[in-house]
Amino acid sequence: MNRGRISQKGAVTIEFCIPEVTIRRLPAYLRLLSELEKEHAEIVSSRDMSIRTGYSSEQIRKDLAYFGAFGTRGVGYRVDLLKKRLRTILGLDEEVSVVLVGAGRLGQALARHVEVQHHNIRITRIFDVDEEIVGEIVAGVRVEHASQMGTSLKDQEIRLAVVAVPGGVAQEVVDALASAGVRAILNFAPEFIESPEGVAITSVDLSSEMRSLAYFARGSLE
Amino acid sequence: MNRGRISQKGAVTIEFCIPEVTIRRLPAYLRLLSELEKEHAEIVSSRDMSIRTGYSSEQIRKDLAYFGAFGTRGVGYRVDLLKKRLRTILGLDEEVSVVLVGAGRLGQALARHVEVQHHNIRITRIFDVDEEIVGEIVAGVRVEHASQMGTSLKDQEIRLAVVAVPGGVAQEVVDALASAGVRAILNFAPEFIESPEGVAITSVDLSSEMRSLAYFARGSLE
């Protein structure tokens, strides 16, 4: 699923699998590096990073080492280089187009959130079924009718999608996106989604988060 | 942190720790049970649950067994009983009050989301620093100024909070909430939060989710 490749001397290519947990920590490292850059730090040690991300320094070193050694022993990591490297690894050095399906309240908030937070991730297409919303401009993009999605996305090479539809229709939306060539989906619909072959799905279920927190709120008293 | 208690014969109390991952799966089970109830199913097996949640049947059985055995061998689990039991475990059988800090676009969307999705989880207080928003009614609640938070929450026994403020101020908001007695927080601010003693924090970082998905979108092609 997620492979790393390191070409080594003698044309030997080692292929290995990078744990998903590692990938999911990279954005936190990247954010820290951006902060450090603003603070004009040039070098950062795994220990410094540990303090400001909450991850252990060993874990940080191990995560980074998956992509090859680019720290300097006795010194640390160069902030600019590491940042650049992480951006490349994540695929953020060129602009990323995202399609949003579901322009309800949550969808719209997400669209604007993305627009504000990321200069290199851009919502370029929005779909919904609600006739009231179709045709409106959300975060600078005209909302299209969801029935057009298949044809409209053909040959568009959009690989990332955000799904913010009500529960019950998310699976079919995901399947449609998958056949339109989307390879990774951030899903907010509260339902179990069967990942189509070759598609990565991350589900954020706000209701479930609230409910498990209710347990912890209760559990930690008494 | 999260303890379970089972009183056994002879006044012996076994105290053990229930893995956090288990707690976080319970809402998915609960949702499925609500669906099953609508379908008038009376009994469900771990295998059925597996198919509809994506978790393995062994895992489901193990998770449920942490709270005591309430299935019937050879038959399965009673939908109504199991649902009721899970609601009690999660602390959802009585109304849960939630304070929202940050009534920007995301905060407002979340407030309405909660309002629609949950009859027993209710946003009862909202705080923000923006003078434009303070005094407005969001999801039926008047927005108060964040500077009032400490005094306003005193003796309110609100144990759950949603934090949807911009990065940079989340830690102080969390600390303030903690000293106001909040025990569990769902944080959307994109920064590392040091959990105050006895407070459970779940962070949902939309930017990070997007960025790690960018990796998977890229990784799975070529």
Added chain:
DNA sequence: CACTGTGAATAAATTCACAGCC
């Protein structure tokens, strides 16, 4: 000497496999 990179040790979570029961 300080810090990286990494095998080895440990801890945590999942899956296997089956005994026990309806």
Added chain:
DNA sequence: GGCTGTGAATTTATTCACAGTG
């Protein structure tokens, strides 16, 4: 026979501990 409940085996993730290096 079919399904739960659970120890044992396995896999996965994290931490330890230290060799290697600028």
